[in-house]
Amino acid sequence: xxxxxxxxxxxxxxxxxxxxxxxxxxxxxxxxxxxxxxxxxxxxxxxxxxxxxxxxxxxxxxxxxxxxxxxxxxxxxxxxxxxxxxxxxxxxxxxxxxxxxxxxxxxxxxxxxxxxxxxxxxxxxxxxxxxxxxxxxxxxx
Numbered sequence: 001x002x003x004x005x006x007x008x009x010x011x012x013x014x015x016x017x018x019x020x021x022x023x024x025x026x027x028x029x030x031x032x033x034x035x036x037x038x039x040x041x042x043x044x045x046x047x048x049x050x051x052x053x054x055x056x057x058x059x060x061x062x063x064x065x066x067x068x069x070x071x072x073x074x075x076x077x078x079x080x081x082x083x084x085x086x087x088x089x090x091x092x093x094x095x096x097x098x099x100x101x102x103x104x105x106x107x108x109x110x111x112x113x114x115x116x117x118x119x120x121x122x123x124x125x126x127x128x129x130x131x132x133x134x135x136x137x138x139x140x141x
Contacts, residue, residue, distance in 0.1 A: 025117040029060040043122040062090035103128040
């Protein structure tokens with residue numbers, strides 16, 4: 001039941017691991033919060049903005065075996081890389097982004113690449129409160 005609910009809510013991410021005996025990566029956190037208030041949105045959620053604000057994108061990734069594995073991490077907004085970093089796991093990253101006026105619909109994803117594994121998250125959507133947009137309309141699907 002937990003897997004079905006995660007599918008419904010879009011709270012999954014894809015992992016590619018090559019070869020099978022390579023080091024597996026785990027996405028421990030991918031969330032977005034307003035700098036000023038509100039709970040953190042997770043993959044599959046929508047952040048509603050009434051006015052320009054700062055968003056804080058939180059990412060944490062680690063190797064499942066606990067080893068220090070070099071990875072590259074990219075934060076992607078509506079298909080464009082807006083932040084990137086590299087480093088050994090466990091890796092925590094915070095990207096703060098000012099959302100200007102007018103607030104336009106967007107989506108955020110995280111991509112992590114290691115030597116033998118890759119992660120691609122499901123999106124978190126951001127949209128103005130006055131302009132409902134579906135996932136298909138935002139270009140995230």
